[in-house]
Amino acid sequence: MASFANPFAGNIPGKISKEELIQAIRLDIAGELEAIFIYDAHVQATDDPVAKKVLADIRDEEKAHVGELMTLLRHLDPEEAEHFAEGEQEVREMLEQLNIVTKTSSAKADSTIGSLLNK
Ligand SMILES: [Fe+2]
Helix, strand or coil: CCCCCCCCCCCCCCCCCCHHHHHHHHHHHHHHHHHHHHHHHHHEEEHHHHHHHHHHHHHHHHHHHHHHHHHHHHHHHHHHHHHHHHHHHHHHHHHHHHHCCCCCHHHCCCHHHHHHHHC
């Protein structure tokens, strides 16, 4: 994740294309997921209540970042968003078959970038 050895590693000469931006967002999502994994490991590894609370709060902020980036990715690549929606629907159908009701409200689960823009 962190690459402090080269302070210019993140510099990109010029502007990137939309396709490159989409790839960058995917990489950003991977970075957020890795951060969640690491913070959660540290929460589990300590009994210090203050450290646990602070690290868990940061971990949960990273989860919000995943949501932001996924929404951005859906906006930038609607075709990819269709694939995400297909996968989500497949799991919803499996949950229905198992008579499992999830906490996610249907209105929230059905949110798309289009529906969010209309609010
Ligand atoms: Fe983050």
